[in-house]
Amino acid sequence: MPLTLLPTRASYGPGDPIGIELRGDPPAAAELSVWRLGELVHRQPLLAGAQQTLPELPAGGYGIELEAAGGTVARTAIEVTTDVRARLRYGFVASYRPGKDAAAVADFARRLHLNGIQFYDWAYRHADLLGGGEQYDDALGQPITLDSVRALVASLRAVGTASYGYAAVYAVGPEEWPAWQQHALLRPSGEPYALGDFLFIVDPAAPEWLEHFRDDLAASVAAVGFDGFHLDQYGYPKHAATLDGTPVDVAESFLTMLAGVRDRLPDARLIFNNVNDFPTWSSASAAQDAVYIEPWKPVLTLGALAEVATRARAASNGQPVVLAAYQHVYDQAPAEASDRATAFTMATLLSHGATQLLAGEHGKLLVDPYYVRNHEAEPRTLEFLTRWYDFAVEHDALLLDPAIVEVTASYVGDYNDDLDVAYQEVEVAEAAVPGTVWRRVTRAGDGLVVHLINLVGQGDALWDAPRNPLGKTGPGELRLKFVRGRMPRVRVADPDGRPRLEDVEVRIDGDHAVAILPALDIWQVVHVAL
Structure with a gap:
């Protein structure tokens, strides 16, 4: 069977033992590495046995890679969180x-x-x-x-x-309806609102029902x-309205x-x-x-x-x-x-x-x-x-950090001239326009995040319809107005091609730093450390 890495838990709290289960036959002389936003934080040799134990890690999201002589063999990810309700997958x-x-x-x-x-x-x-x-x-x-x-x-x-x-907060079936029909919510015709003839709707705040x-x-x-x-x-x-006409x-x-x-x-x-x-x-x-x-x-x-x-x-x-x-x-x-x-x-x-x-x-x-x-x-x-x-x-x-803010209109365009992405033969748009690269810029922590979604080759922007094969964008050029004395760092990740953040070369062109971005698959995330 193909080698698979499977975390022992969907989410870990501080102090929880962090285990990675191996399913399948691992290569000889392999290592497990732990990455946080593209930075290596831990590496250990693969030990005998189906389950590997990682050291305690601070709160955050991590990529886990199984590496052998030929490169990365398998991947997974883990979450360590101090608040189990902060995210919902x-x-x-x-x-x-x-x-x-x-x-x-x-x-x-x-x-x-x-x-x-x-x-x-x-x-x-x-x-x-x-x-x-x-x-x-x-x-x-x-x-x-x-x-x-x-x-x-x-x-x-x-x-x-x-x-x-x-x-369901207000649904009553036919068998139970006689006991609750006095709390019905009524149509203008006087008939109760219902889901077909299967469920009838009562006022969810009626004290007896609640x-x-x-x-x-x-x-x-x-x-x-x-x-x-x-x-x-x-x-x-x-x-x-209720039976007595109360709105x-x-x-x-x-x-x-x-x-x-x-x-x-x-x-x-x-x-x-x-x-x-x-x-x-x-x-x-x-x-x-x-x-x-x-x-x-x-x-x-x-x-x-x-x-x-x-x-x-x-x-x-x-x-x-x-x-x-x-x-x-x-x-x-x-x-x-x-x-x-x-x-x-x-x-x-x-x-x-x-x-x-x-x-x-x-x-x-x-x-x-x-x-x-x-x-x-x-x-x-x-x-x-x-x-x-x-x-x-x-x-x-x-x-997904709640502190992330939208800054597209503050950075892109000729008036701002702070940051933008361009392609030689493909238009970039602020909205989900078919045939373009949909670009959005957010601020996350001390850096900027550029989201690039490839709508080239799509005839419409429906979300629940078959999608055409992806159109080719070619490489993109990111231009960023940088701070004197500070060389910005630009890294790129893509769930289908580059699963963790990797650096791209940055050169200086006058008042701007310039980075060449890889051609798009579906979605590319560009992190700019200012």
Whole structure:
């Protein structure tokens, strides 16, 4: 089997033993090296045995390489963090049949460094989470055993991954509806709002409902051990009336609900779904653990995704931002074209400080809002995702730090003349324009980060559509106005070509430092140390 490096945990805390498992046959006389933002911080010979132990490392993201005489043989990444809630690399599980292989799910979480897993549709009914006993069919006939749920929670916890039980905050099925219909949210016609004829919607802030909902969540923690909950809604209604004609601002009801759940479960991790950005502007300030958004039409383009991520980040108070951008494209196109679509989505989100909910189970992808209808990823897709998730963890400080700020308009262009990138035959644009290189500049710590996304050869900028083969950009030229007496350092990384930061030559041309950048694949990250 191909040699694979697998961290023993999806995330490490200070003092946790850091282990790297080797799967496959390593070469003779190999070494493990540890890199932080392109700088070597540790090297050790490969010892006998499947598991290698690394020394304690300060908080940060690291690349791990297995090196032999012929060069780098295999790679992975690790995160060491003092705050396990500071980042969210979110995955999913959606099957709880008897005998479920919980170890395979935990292995996949380790492979992609998934530190949070949503347990989708684990419950008996939406308005009665535990009413089915130990084994039951859920509302859509999926067989579930709570022993499998518990085994998954335990296996994930053992590798540093938190488990979030799915719970819809205002959904009541037909069996339970007679007990809750007095709290219905009504259409102008007087009919209750519903999800088809399957689930009816109540006011999530109705005191009787909220007390029941909070009790159900608390009982679920006791029954199966969840670390927290994924609190879902459907994006509608935004304003409605109750049976007695009282108007309800549903955004305000969500805030009341979130405050009530937090009060009942002060230590639980909570993630609320802002469907199509509703109501991120208010819910982002609630006591929860992430700003999570499920984008739908009209958020169809890479540029629209970037705008959603930017708004969420501005409202987040430093919480991680996650977009549930389902890649339906895998059900419509070959893996190669679909992988390119996902790569463009990930490049857009990561370059704007957000992550994507996409992968889970033992190697499945989300292609539908009903997570049970997922897509089995091909080996090439899993290899691509592993490279990109490794890249995100290793370069976390340049991508996801809440202190990163957008500075594109302050640096680029003739008026500023501070920093820019040009190509001989390809246009550079500030927006996601098909046929161009999309350029964005941020400030991260004491340096600048230039994101270059290759849209050359693409006929549109849709994020969930098959992508054409990449157009050729040729080398790029970065020109930077430097500080007298200080030679800037320019380094480049690319999840598909240069997985860690590597120096490029810099020369002086008058008041500017000039560096020649490698031709683009999909996404290139350029770090400029001023």
